[in-house]
Amino acid sequence: MGTKTQAEIAYEGLKRRILSLTAQPRQRLKEEEWANNFSVSRAAIRESLTRLLGEGLVYAGERGGFFVAEMTADDVAQLRELREIIETSAFRLACERATQDEIDAIAATCDDHASMVHRGYLAGSSEADLAFHQQIVAASHNARLLRAYNSSNIPLFHMKLGRASFSSELITYTAADHAETEREHRAIVEALAARDEEKGIAVLMNHFRRGEALVVGD
Amino acid sequence: MGTKTQAEIAYEGLKRRILSLTAQPRQRLKEEEWANNFSVSRAAIRESLTRLLGEGLVYAGERGGFFVAEMTADDVAQLRELREIIETSAFRLACERATQDEIDAIAATCDDHASMVHRGYLAGSSEADLAFHQQIVAASHNARLLRAYNSSNIPLFHMKLGRASFSSELITYTAADHAETEREHRAIVEALAARDEEKGIAVLMNHFRRGEALVVGD
DNA sequence: TCGAGCCTTTTTGTCAACATTCTGAATTCG
DNA sequence: CGAATTCAGAATGTTGACAAAAAGGCTCGA
Numbered sequence: 279m280g281t282k283t284q285a286e287i288a289y290e291g292l293k294r295r296i297l298s299l300t301a302q303p304r305q306r307l308k309e310e311e312w313a314n315n316f317s318v319s320r321a322a323i324r325e326s327l328t329r330l331l332g333e334g335l336v337y338a339g340e341r342g343g344f345f346v347a348e349m350t351a352d353d354v355a356q357l358r359e360l361r362e363i364i365e366t367s368a369f370r371l372a373c374e375r376a377t378q379d380e381i382d383a384i385a386a387t388c389d390d391h392a393s394m395v396h397r398g399y400l401a402g403s404s405e406a407d408l409a410f411h412q413q414i415v416a417a418s419h420n421a422r423l424l425r426a427y428n429s430s431n432i433p434l435f436h437m438k439l440g441r442a443s444f445s446s447e448l449i450t451y452t453a454a455d456h457a458e459t460e461r462e463h464r465a466i467v468e469a470l471a472a473r474d475e476e477k478g479i480a481v482l483m484n485h486f487r488r489g490e491a492l493v494v495g496d
Numbered sequence: 497m498g499t500k501t502q503a504e505i506a507y508e509g510l511k512r513r514i515l516s517l518t519a520q521p522r523q524r525l526k527e528e529e530w531a532n533n534f535s536v537s538r539a540a541i542r543e544s545l546t547r548l549l550g551e552g553l554v555y556a557g558e559r560g561g562f563f564v565a566e567m568t569a570d571d572v573a574q575l576r577e578l579r580e581i582i583e584t585s586a587f588r589l590a591c592e593r594a595t596q597d598e599i600d601a602i603a604a605t606c607d608d609h610a611s612m613v614h615r616g617y618l619a620g621s622s623e624a625d626l627a628f629h630q631q632i633v634a635a636s637h638n639a640r641l642l643r644a645y646n647s648s649n650i651p652l653f654h655m656k657l658g659r660a661s662f663s664s665e666l667i668t669y670t671a672a673d674h675a676e677t678e679r680e681h682r683a684i685v686e687a688l689a690a691r692d693e694e695k696g697i698a699v700l701m702n703h704f705r706r707g708e709a710l711v712v713g714d
Numbered sequence: 715t716c717g718a719g720c721c722t723t724t725t726t727g728t729c730a731a732c733a734t735t736c737t738g739a740a741t742t743c744g
Numbered sequence: 745c746g747a748a749t750t751c752a753g754a755a756t757g758t759t760g761a762c763a764a765a766a767a768g769g770c771t772c773g774a
Contacts, residue, residue, distance in 0.1 A: 325546040332550025356640040367581040422574040426644045
């Protein structure tokens, strides 16, 4: 069983579609349809769906069936709040515990981000952005905190941003925004290297507020 | 399908056993065994297991199979840290947003806790303890924060305490401890009613530290 | 025109059997 | 004596079919 199990394939595929909003919120997820879609058995789909239920990306209808969880403007606000809480706390811990290697790795991710932005790879830069924040949380050396962060659907935030570049009726996620993001990332790394909690947290808060403003189109 | 589905029955049963440590950490969960145990089909067990996988109460072996997640002293420490972060942040938000009704409800739970402790209902008082903290987090009016709290296996903390009263070789969770817990709860409610962030948070931190000391047997 | 009740179709929940892979102990060989 | 190997038994991953339930359309009557 060295290869991926059917349930895993379905799980990853479904998760991707839900997070990228390819599957519309409140939409019913019909088992057989997805089974055909992924060429796996219905049981595998069922397992994926219950797993996603555990993660909260999907909810169970009162009379059976699974539906994709929705994402209102209010949800975005709550998400930002949660993100603020987790990341600022993580940053505080990271200031005490991060190793030099970790800080170097974060800086490297920062470089990756910059270079991708510079060369116009939008999806790639979003990925690097995501990795940057994950590394910050990981540097807290608290696996449970990292788990809470990862399983809070916070990535959705980023994906939505990534998507914005495709649907022009939403916000334009411009090169200027990317540049600003990069500058903030650098400031955060510097604060971490200097173990300057207050400064890092101040920058982080700004960072989040700007991100939400972009998403909701303030 | 108004009645509970087999998968739900199995899910609840398994979760209870894992959290109460009836099922030993790193123990393999054999599907057929539990299927017989709960009188449900193996497919239902499989669904429960993947759901628990999503919640992190179970992990998937490299070569297939499910195993119950473990809980080392280090995990307890990380859990306390996470709990501190979530609850103190929630308290801060609750100071701004909690309604009078919510505060009254929390106070009522406090009374319940006191009366159960007084009359010697240990399991019941643990339940009320758990409910108290959940209500605090709920009063933050951030559903995602509450979800992060609930899905972080924090309840395990409480259950373990509850169990301590049965296995005498561990800590004795005495009436004095319960009384102290109750006093702290009251102080927290008062701080919330007075919207006094700093005081409430100070009490909370003490509360957590004492709890961890009891668990690890300092 | 509208609604109640019936009926067909769709979808989910359950089950048992099959195929594949892993585990662990007995066995063989160096 | 110890380590690799083999081999049966056990456990998992997968499949298709069946039964129960829900959704939606249809007729009929007021």
